[in-house]
Amino acid sequence: MKKGTRTSPGSYSMGPRHGHHPGFQAPKVKDFKGTLFRFLGYLKPHKGTLLIVFITAIISTIFSIIAPKLLGKVTTKLFEGLMLKIKGVPDASIDFGYIGHLLLLLLIFYLISSLFLYLMQYLMSGVAQKIVYILRRQVNVKLSKLPLQYFDDRTHGEVLSRAVNDTENISNTLQQGLTTAITSIVTFIGVIVMMFSINILLTILLILTIPLSFIGIKMITGKSQGHFVEQQRQIGHLNGHVEEMFTGHQVVKVFGREKQAIETFENMNNKLYQSAWRAQFLSGIMMPLIMFVSNIGYVLISVVGGILVTKRTIEVGDIQAFIQYARQFTQPLTQIANISNLIQSTMASAERVFEILDEKEEIPDDKEAIILKSPKGDVTFDHVAFRYKDDEPLIEDMSIEVKAGQSVAIVGPTGAGKTTVINLLMRFYELRSGHIQIDHVDITKIKRQSLHQLFGMVLQDTWLFNGTIRENIGYGRKDARDEEIIAAAKVANADHFIRTLPDGYDTILNEEGSNLSQGQKQLLTIARALLADPAILILDEATSSVDTRTEVQIQLAMNKLMKNRTSFIIAHRLSTIQDADLILVMDQGKVVEQGTHESLLEKNGFYADLYQSQFSKADRSSIGLSL
Known part of the structure; x- marks a missing residue:
């Protein structure tokens, strides 16, 4: 089973990172x-x-x-x-x-x-x-x-x-x-x-x-x-x-x-x-x-x-x-x-x-926790503070408001806290102070299973298990019918390449999914997210490891996926998020700037510096190639 991982603490990956936490102690016989x-x-x-x-x-x-x-x-x-x-x-x-x-x-x-x-x-x-x-x-x-x-x-x-x-x-x-x-x-x-x-x-x-x-x-x-x-x-x-x-x-x-x-x-x-x-x-x-x-x-x-x-x-x-x-x-x-x-x-x-x-479990659901039956996708961060270690502050006094259907890009240098924001939103970690609300309901008042079902994820590192393509797409919803699986694949522009495979939707993916290209695997994960029909999307630069032609296909599929859904996009290449409704610029755990692409460039601040540095690198690269 292939598991996508990230290098930042508290990743929302499907599997654990390799390596021990500095505070981890090897087991010893105590009694x-x-x-x-x-x-x-x-x-x-x-x-x-x-x-x-x-x-x-x-x-x-x-x-x-x-x-x-x-x-x-x-x-x-x-x-x-x-x-x-x-x-x-x-x-x-x-x-x-x-x-x-x-x-x-x-x-x-x-x-x-x-x-x-x-x-x-x-x-x-x-x-x-x-x-x-x-x-x-x-x-x-x-x-x-x-x-x-x-x-x-x-x-x-x-x-x-x-x-x-x-x-x-x-x-x-x-x-x-x-x-x-x-x-x-x-x-x-x-x-x-x-x-x-x-x-x-x-x-x-x-x-x-x-x-x-x-x-x-x-x-x-x-x-x-x-x-x-x-x-x-x-x-x-x-x-x-x-x-x-x-x-x-x-x-x-x-x-x-x-x-x-x-x-x-x-x-x-x-x-x-x-x-x-x-x-x-x-x-x-x-x-x-x-x-x-x-x-x-x-x-x-x-x-x-x-x-x-x-x-x-x-x-x-x-x-x-x-x-x-x-x-x-x-x-x-x-x-x-x-x-x-x-x-x-x-x-x-x-x-x-x-x-x-005997390990300490996640904080159990509140007795009065509810299930959001018809989620819209409004998200509010209200004076949120969080730290992995007591003596090392990470996020301090973060307040943002996202309307249903908006696309929100989170940008910033490595270690700025981009992934942490997503982990907190999905309640993988508990807040130190402040509140996060979805549809004006505190996430601690929503049953965890219901909360997680609000989200669909398309990650940079695709996660596919050993099974058929039909089963991998159907993982998005356990009661999905075959015609729904095929419909989701068509919307994700994956149906064509699936039907060219010898066994079509019954093609068995190996443990690493290496019998498909990276772009094909990404289209399958988009189809899976479409089938789940989530209210909120988490997108992590899904096109960063594919060729330009495949990137266009994936981007088209993602646009269909994002339509009328609240989307959080962790962006590494700023050229891909210029059309976002809201861009959050993070540095050292704080939102230092927020606004649209044009308004942030006009401010000529932190975002403008990031944007210019990326494009200057691209220019130098193109000059090098022409030489």
């Missing part, structure tokens, strides 16, 4: 526990399903932990039969019928355990996807409610990383981590019960090794958390850079900045590598640490168990079963070590998502 509890709050609506998941986990685990006990009895029965044969007891034999019965029972237990494990995974996958679905929807709704300032302060990659990568990271952990956590808890408790039923002394010896594991996990987790946060932050930066380089690859090549772009990528990639490596390395230490502690437990069980067997206080099959339980006992700890990096990474992702959800 790990708070984030965790808030994240768990998303599980509350699924308490019933989670209860069933927990029950299925218990049933599955019970049947799986009974298995070692049965195997122990098989081993004991085999051992007893062999010992009787060795001792030469008459008619001594191994009771294979009893062993076969136990093995059949063991097979049934394994099947039941697997069945309930499958059911648990099925239910948990549904819960995980529903929660992530809700998170994605909340983020999407939130982004639509955030002020333009939020997008001005962040790169495309930063926003996309939070909205896509972080939510996907949460999805993976919910799917894998929760089921593992539930089975680990149930297994841990069940195994302890079974071990106590075999031998209390051996169980106590094994439990004594647990604190060693927990101390190691806590130390490593604390250190690795910061690296996981840094990893997610660096992913956002890298995404932003890659997105910039791909969308602006022609500019990069033209100015020979490939080497610099690669160096910047290498620097960002190296930072991501360092943070990711440290995070994964520290998390990876937990596995061998737990294995080491587990091996200590196995040694203790083997030594003490062997002594108990010789004293005939425990059967050899029970030792085998206990060793299996010891392995199952450490398995939950091992699983926690395996998913700990996922949990930490997810908390970093969750906090980044929650930061979006």
